[in-house]
Amino acid sequence: MANIITVDHLSFEYNEKTPVFKDLSMAVKAGEWLAVIGQNGSGKSTLAKLIDGLLEFDTGTITVGGLILNYENLAAIRDQIGIVFQNPDNQFVGATVEEDVAFGLENRQVPREQMVKLVEKNLKLVNMWNFKDRIPASLSGGQKQRVAIAGILAVEPQIIILDEATSMLDPLGRQDIIQLIRQLKAERNLTVISITHDINEAALADRVLLLNQGEVVEETTPAQIFEETDKLTHYGLDTPFVVQLAQRLRDQNIPIPKQYMDEKELIQWLQTYNSTK
Amino acid sequence: MNNLILGRYLPGNSFIHQMSPQSKLLLTFYFVAIIFLANNVITYAILSVLIIAAILLSGISVSFFIKGIRPMIWLIIFTVILQILFSAGGKVLWHWGPFTITQLGLVNGGFVFVRFLLIIMISTVLTLTTSPLAIADGVQTILKPLKKVKFPVDTLALMLSIALRFVPTLMDEMTTIMNAQRSRGVDFGSGSLKQRIKTAVPLLIPLFTGAINHAEELSTAMEARGFTDSEHRSKYRVYHWQVKDTLTWVVFLLVGGLIFFVRK
Numbered sequence: 001m002a003n004i005i006t007v008d009h010l011s012f013e014y015n016e017k018t019p020v021f022k023d024l025s026m027a028v029k030a031g032e033w034l035a036v037i038g039q040n041g042s043g044k045s046t047l048a049k050l051i052d053g054l055l056e057f058d059t060g061t062i063t064v065g066g067l068i069l070n071y072e073n074l075a076a077i078r079d080q081i082g083i084v085f086q087n088p089d090n091q092f093v094g095a096t097v098e099e100d101v102a103f104g105l106e107n108r109q110v111p112r113e114q115m116v117k118l119v120e121k122n123l124k125l126v127n128m129w130n131f132k133d134r135i136p137a138s139l140s141g142g143q144k145q146r147v148a149i150a151g152i153l154a155v156e157p158q159i160i161i162l163d164e165a166t167s168m169l170d171p172l173g174r175q176d177i178i179q180l181i182r183q184l185k186a187e188r189n190l191t192v193i194s195i196t197h198d199i200n201e202a203a204l205a206d207r208v209l210l211l212n213q214g215e216v217v218e219e220t221t222p223a224q225i226f227e228e229t230d231k232l233t234h235y236g237l238d239t240p241f242v243v244q245l246a247q248r249l250r251d252q253n254i255p256i257p258k259q260y261m262d263e264k265e266l267i268q269w270l271q272t273y274n275s276t277k
Numbered sequence: 278m279n280n281l282i283l284g285r286y287l288p289g290n291s292f293i294h295q296m297s298p299q300s301k302l303l304l305t306f307y308f309v310a311i312i313f314l315a316n317n318v319i320t321y322a323i324l325s326v327l328i329i330a331a332i333l334l335s336g337i338s339v340s341f342f343i344k345g346i347r348p349m350i351w352l353i354i355f356t357v358i359l360q361i362l363f364s365a366g367g368k369v370l371w372h373w374g375p376f377t378i379t380q381l382g383l384v385n386g387g388f389v390f391v392r393f394l395l396i397i398m399i400s401t402v403l404t405l406t407t408s409p410l411a412i413a414d415g416v417q418t419i420l421k422p423l424k425k426v427k428f429p430v431d432t433l434a435l436m437l438s439i440a441l442r443f444v445p446t447l448m449d450e451m452t453t454i455m456n457a458q459r460s461r462g463v464d465f466g467s468g469s470l471k472q473r474i475k476t477a478v479p480l481l482i483p484l485f486t487g488a489i490n491h492a493e494e495l496s497t498a499m500e501a502r503g504f505t506d507s508e509h510r511s512k513y514r515v516y517h518w519q520v521k522d523t524l525t526w527v528v529f530l531l532v533g534g535l536i537f538f539v540r541k
Contacts, residue, residue, distance in 0.1 A: 049497070052501055054500060054501060075503070075505070078500075078501065078502075082501075082502075083501045085494065085497070085498055085501075087494060089446055090491050090494035090495050091498035092442070093442075093498065093499055093502070093504075094442070095410045095438050095441060098513070099513055099514060102513035103499075103502055103504075104503055106510045106511050106512060106513055107502060107503035108503055109509060109510060111511060112511060112512065112515065115511065115513050135445065136445075136446065137446055151502065152502070155503070
């Protein structure tokens with residue numbers, strides 16, 4: 001797979017005292033689901049903003065879909081990337097649901113007839129069509145995030161960045177949104193970068209990038225990183241529920257192998273273990 | 278807040294609801310202007326008939342309009358009484374010190390009362406049948422000619438639209454901050470004037486910083502979604518001038534002409 005985003009020797013600082021990134025290099029492959037994890041202040045959200053050109057970096061290069069990030073390519077790059085931010089209230093620009101979905105299209109001067117069709121299509125996709133006339137104050141957090149996703153899908157980006165998009169939602173709303181993104185990713189062959197604290201969300205990714213103080217500490221599969229529980233704890237991160245459960249069972253002298261298993265695999269292993277005992 | 282009908286919007290699908298907001302806004306201004314031309318019983322009667330027709334066409338129950346007058350009732354009574362007590366002319370009915378009640382005074386008082394009523398009614402018809410956003414759009418359409426003199430009409434419209442969108446959000450936030458400060462022992466709304474002003478500080482400063490945070494995140498989100506400036510955009514929400522608008526304008530202009538001829 002080709003790289004859709006490459007970040008090369010990037011340096012960035014908000015102010016002179018505290019550099020966020022010093023010589024950071026990373027790449028995202030086209031069509032993959034990359035989870036970026038790390039503690040607060042490790043530079044995850046800053047990275048997302050830098051990739052979209054929302055912040056100006058000092059040295060290095062960023063390439064998105066073959067285009068080098070600079071002033072001339074800024075609009076073209078933003079057309080390829082859709083970001084869903086953390087706070088559902090602060091990214092709702094439109095006065096009503098349908099207008100918010102239309103906002104990105106309005107900015108691209110899409111003719112109205114086409115806009116009407118696209119708004120309807122994308123609102124139906126996220127199951128919010130019945131709410132099209134509602135104002136943001138009358139929607140729940142999960143519903144607002146759905147609208148934000150519809151607004152981003154309407155302009156058909158290739159890359160979707162979820163900047164802790166589910167962190168302010170309840171578990172049910174979170175599951176809903178993740179399920180929706182997975183489905184859309186499969187249908188449209190999107191590249192997804194999910195920046196998250198939620199280790200269970202990271203478990204769904206193809207690849208995990210562990211950031212600490214602006215440096216890539218580890219770049220591997222979720223299965224591999226979850227085996228190194230000590231490392232995760234060292235960088236202030238949690239381990240997924242199945243890993244914790246397996247550890248507890250190991251403490252009870254059940255010989256579960258060290259290798260990472262997801263929920264299904266663990267159940268299967270326990271069943272075979274029970275039947276052979 | 279619930280008693281305040283003026284400025285509230287009731288969704289519906291009546292004849293007046295469907296009219297374009299720019300024409301409703303202009304009609305309201307026009308109507309208020311004609312009210313000041315009216316100066317005898319016939320003219321006021323014509324205008325009252327027009328207003329009653331508008332209320333019936335709006336499909337909203339009359340009780341809402343009566344409620345709309347309530348907050349203004351003391352102002353109306355006060356003005357009418359002043360008018361009655363201090364106008365001179367005509368047959369004197371009652372006299373005491375500087376106060377006189379004359380026939381003309383009574384008639385004038387009646388006119389002032391009707392005039393107030395008509396103005397409140399027409400503006401209530403406007404606000405009850407038009408959403409705040411539609412009003413903002415109407416303002417934008419009306420101000421469009423100002424673009425010729427480089428007035429940033431589109432930017433103003435976007436500002437208005439975002440401001441209206443954040444009103445409920447900031448109201449919720451204010452309630453949350455008030456409750457949070459109350460739970461820490463701040464006593465809102467009691468004590469002397471000076472104390473009350475002091476207790477407003479722990480409410481206003483968090484609200485202010487919160488608003489700045491909203492602004493910063495919203496502008497980032499807008500930029501990420503491809504916003505560059507408010508002029509080079511297409512528009513999703515449009516209100517077309519319809520036959521209904523033309524019809525209503527014809528009626529209003531005819532009434533205006535009639536008033537002009539019937540007035541003394």
